[in-house]
Amino acid sequence: MAADSHRCTSVAAELEGTLLISGSLFPYFLLVALEAGGPLRAAVLLAVYPLAALLGAAFSDELPLLAMTFLSTAGLGVGDLAAVAGATLPRFFLADLRRSAFRALARHAGERYVVTRLPRLLVEPFAREYLGANVRVVGAELRVVGRRFSGTVASPGVAAGADRSLGALVAVLGRDRIVDVGLCSGAAGDRQPAFLQLCQERRVVSTPEKAPSTPLPRSEYPRPLVFHDGRLVCRPEPLVCLAIFLWLPLGVLLSVTRLLLGFLPHGAGLLLAAATGFRIRGELGGATGPAAGRRGTLFACNHQTLMDPVILSTVLRRKVTAVTYSLSSFSELIAPIPTVRLTRDRDRDSRIMQSELASGDLVVCPEGTTCREPYLLRFSPLFAEIAGEVTPTAVRAGGAMFHGSTVRGHKWLDSVFFLMNPAPWYEIRLLAPVATYGGGASSRDVANGVQRTIGDELGFECTELTRRDKYRMIAGHDGVDARSAAAAS
Known part of the structure; x- marks a missing residue:
């Protein structure tokens, strides 16, 4: 009976402070400013925010919200903002999603409303993908002039101090309708949003004074988070952003230094890289150097950053050649190992x-593109057709500030950003060689076997997703480099 009572009940919940643990809006506006507008816009937003917050505390809570909305969205193209909302923001929303509130919302199969002080367009992709296709987002509507945002919002909107959430929800529901259940946080001193007046029943989903809020674990995500974009690793709170901007000059110097170390003899390069805070760990698994008069070794590795082949070469202490489909001219210039561009023509490649x-x-790298999360994309079987034996190579890499890969950003700066991290790290593990011929296994079977071997070693989940899936989701195209396409034709 209890389960049945939830099936047709409508529910409304505030996003900030209820569904999300934090009530801060600054990180999301900063991500929009940085990813869609650039670092200069983000720096202006960071500089203005303290003053806007002080004026807001003295006069109106609505002032910081209006200032952040204008500075982060004014002049942006509709497509640019939509791309950030779909590819960058969901990861940060998910990381802050309160488990108790999400479970309470998911129990109701009737009409569901998420009320937010953020512009509706920023929240809707996340709500649709991870909260449910039938969830309606109630938030401020950004005004559009031509194909660009003016930076202002249309009435009624959802403000802070002058709480217009009641009018916004009424505009969606209609004047004569109410919501059965309203979800709210029970934190002491927290304001209760005005839209709860339209709810027959109020339910407290979290009381931080009694127990700390728990984020929704990755295992309970409604769908896996495999692909996302954006340069920043950590949640960009104001002090975190200030630290990142202060770090940039030293980070650029460290990045250039670490790039130059790649051209030194491998032993010296490893020692000096460690001195700069770059940690490289290799497990060779009994691998030996190439014997005279025999073919080279074929290494098949999962793809973390553009530096995967360079780090493998450093760990092996010998040159290896890397093949790639789409590498920028700048990346080819700074690569300390030989690179060969493929054409996407199977026989020719x-x-x-x-x-x-x-x-x-x-x-x-048979995945054909990088994947930041603990998943492996489908391995192309071509590598299993060119040698009698392949050495699976498990790769893990990371940094605390910047991702070393991007789709919509400047890909030619991927290695530079990765090496700008204060303490980037790499792990390379060479696994037992796998025979590609004999036993009746096809090249597809061999590729799938190598994928599973690497996945088991790293604890990553194997998928059937491809490079095309990633680029279509994040950028809306197939991700084919023009030079590779021209070479194949």
Whole structure:
């Protein structure tokens, strides 16, 4: 009976402070300013925010919200903001999603409303993908002039001090309707949003004074978070952003230094890299150097950043050749190892790889693109057709400030950003070689087996997703580099 009573009840919940643990809006506006507008816009927002917050405390709570909305969205194209809302913000929303509130919302199968002080367009992709396709977002509507945002919001909107959430929900529901259940936080001193006046029953989903709020664990996400974009690793609270901006000059210097160390002899490069805080750990698993007069070794590794082949070369202490489909001219220039561009023509690429393998070691990344989360994309089977044996190579990498990969950003700066982290780290593990011929296994079977071997070693989940899926989700295109396409034609 209890379960049945939830099926047709409508529910409304505030996003900030109820569904999300934190009530702060600054991180989301900063992400929009940075990813859609650039670092200068983000710096202006960070500089203005303290003054806006002080004036808001003295006069109106609505002032900081209006200032952040204007500074982060004015002049942005509709497509740019939509891309950030769909590819960058959901990860940060999920990381702050309160488990008790999410479970309370999910128990209701009737009409569900999420009320937010953020612009509706910023929250809707997250709500649709992770809270339910039938969830309606009630938030401020951004005004559009042509195909760009003016930075202002249309009435009624949802403000803070002058709480217009009641009028906003009425505009969605209609004047004669009410909501069965309103979800709220029971933190002492917290304001209760005005829209709760439209709710027959109020339910407290969290009381921080009695027990700390618990984020929703990854295992309970409604759907896996596999792909996301954006440069920042950590949640950009004001003090965190200030620390990042202060770090940038030293970070650029460290990045250039670490790039130059890649051209030194491998032993010296490893020691000096460690001195700069760059941690590299390699487990060779009994791998030996190339024997005279024999073909090189084929390494198949999962793809974390553009530096995967360079770090493998450093760990092996010998040159390896990397094959790539889309590498910028700048990345090719700064690469301390040979790189070979493939054409996406299967027969031609097979001949290129066999030729390179005949003269030395070769490393391939069969996923075809990077994946930041603990998942492996589908492995292309081409590598299993060019050699009798392949060495699976498990790779993990990370940093505390910046991601070393991007889709919509400046890809040519991927390695620079990764090396700008205060203490970037890499782990390379060479696994037991796998035979590609014999036993009746097809190249697809071999590729799937290598994928599972690497996944088991890293604790990553294997998927059937591809590079095309990633680029369509984040950028809206197939991610084919123009130079590779031209070479194949």
